Amino acid sequence: MTAVKINGSTRLYGIVGDPIVQVRSPETYTELFAAAGKNAILIPLHVLPGEFDKTVPALMQLGNIDGLLVTVPYKARMVPYATRLGETAQRIGAVNALRREADGTWTGDMFDGAGFVRGAERKGEVLRGRRVTMYGAGGAGRAIAVELARAGVRSIAIVELHPDRAESLAKILRDAFPACEAAAVAALPAAFDMIVNASTVGMRAGDGLPGDIGTLAADTLVGDVINSEAPTPIIQHALRHGCRYVTGRDMHSGQIDALLAFFAPTKVSSGQPIATS
Numbered sequence: 001m002t003a004v005k006i007n008g009s010t011r012l013y014g015i016v017g018d019p020i021v022q023v024r025s026p027e028t029y030t031e032l033f034a035a036a037g038k039n040a041i042l043i044p045l046h047v048l049p050g051e052f053d054k055t056v057p058a059l060m061q062l063g064n065i066d067g068l069l070v071t072v073p074y075k076a077r078m079v080p081y082a083t084r085l086g087e088t089a090q091r092i093g094a095v096n097a098l099r100r101e102a103d104g105t106w107t108g109d110m111f112d113g114a115g116f117v118r119g120a121e122r123k124g125e126v127l128r129g130r131r132v133t134m135y136g137a138g139g140a141g142r143a144i145a146v147e148l149a150r151a152g153v154r155s156i157a158i159v160e161l162h163p164d165r166a167e168s169l170a171k172i173l174r175d176a177f178p179a180c181e182a183a184a185v186a187a188l189p190a191a192f193d194m195i196v197n198a199s200t201v202g203m204r205a206g207d208g209l210p211g212d213i214g215t216l217a218a219d220t221l222v223g224d225v226i227n228s229e230a231p232t233p234i235i236q237h238a239l240r241h242g243c244r245y246v247t248g249r250d251m252h253s254g255q256i257d258a259l260l261a262f263f264a265p266t267k268v269s270s271g272q273p274i275a276t277s
Contacts, residue, residue: 004034004041011040012064013263016056016078017071020046022203024227024252025069032260040066047074056081060098060106067099067263072200075110075139082108091172092146094139099263109262112140113147115255116196116223120246122254125221128152133185133192135159135210136199137169140225144198145169149177157185157192159211188213195234196223202232209233216241227252 015025021044029042045068047055052074059065060081070078075094079085082098086109089095095108120127130153134141137160145156156173160166166184173182188195188211201210203226213234216222222238227248231239238245 004030005039006041007039009039010064011038011066012062013040013042013067013069014045014059014065015042015069015071016045016047016059016074018046018048018073019203020044020071022227023071024249028252028256029259032256036260042069049073052077060100065100067097069259070096070098070139072140072203073138075112079108082106085109088113088143088146091176092139092142092169094142096139096143097259097262110139110143111255111258111262112225112251113143113145114258115253116144116225116246116251117147117151118254118258119250119252120221120223120254123244123246123250125244125246127194129154130194130221131192132156132194132196133159133188134196134198135201136197136225137162137165138198138200141196141198142169142172144196144223144225145173145182146176148196149173149180149182153180153194155181155183157183157189159185159187187211193217193219194221194223196225197232197234198225200226202226202228202234207233209237213237216243218242221246223251224248225251 026042026044033040078095083105084107089110096110098106098108132153137158158166170182170184197210199210201207220243222243223246224232224234225248226232235245
C-alpha cells in the first residue's frame with residue numbers, strides 16, 4: 001500500500017450516495033492516486049435525499065474538489081448538475097462520474113455499463129448472442145443494457161417495478177441497437193441464458209433474489225451490480241447451480257482505468273451541452 005499524505009494542496013474527490021457505507025471506491029482510488037504520485041484523495045459523502053439539491057451544488061462550489069463519483073440512488077438525479085454529458089450519459093439520462101474542467105464547468109458520464117462488460121470479458125465470458133434478463137432499469141441498469149447491446153447480445157428482457165421505466169429503456173435500446181430485441185416484461189421469460197441483477201436487491205441484510213428465478217441451467221451467466229466482499233444472494237444462487245458469474249466487484253474493477261482517464265486533465269470540448277429552458 002502506498003502511503004497517503006494529506007496537506008493543504010490535496011485535491012478532493014468524493015462519492016455521493018445514500019447509503020454510503022457499502023462503497024469501496026475511497027480506498028481504491030485514494031491508493032491509486034498515491035501510487036501515481038497525485039496529491040488527491042476520494043472520500044465518501046453521505047447525502048440524504050431531502051438535502052440533495054442543497055448539498056450537491058455546495059459541494060461542487062468547493063475550490064479544491066475536482067471530481068465526484070455517484071452511486072445509488074442519485075445517478076439520474078445528478079444529471080442536471082453537469083454542464084455537459086458524454087455520449088452514454090446523454091443516451092440514458094444518468095451519470096456515475098463528474099469532473100470539474102479548467103473553466104469551472106462540469107462534465108458527466110456513465111461507466112457502469114462499460115465496467116460490467118469489461119469485468120465479464122476479463123473473466124473470459126462471451127456476451128455476443130446471449131439472451132439476457134435484467135432486473136432493474138435505474139442508472140446502472142440502463143448503462144449495462146446499452147453496453148450489452150453494443151457488445152452484441154441477442155435480446156434483453158427488462159423486469160422493473162416501474163413498467164414505464166422498463167419500457168423507456170427498451171425503446172432506447174430498440175432505437176439505438178435495432179439488432180438487439182428489447183422488451184419490458186413482467187417476469188423471467190422462458191428463454192434466457194444470462195441474468196443480471198441491476199437493482200439494489202442484495203445490498204441489505206436479509207435481502208433475497210430480485211425475482212422468481214428458479215433453477216438455472218449451468219451455462220447461464222449471472223451478473224450482479226452489488227459491490228460486496230461476500231457473495232450476494234443472486235451470486236449464491238449461481239454458485240448452487242454451477243453457473244459462471246460477474247460480481248459488482250468485477251464491474252467496479254472493470255471501470256477503474258476508464259474513470260482514471262476520465263478524471264485526468266482534458267479539454268472542455270468533450271461531451272454534449274445540456275439543454276436549458
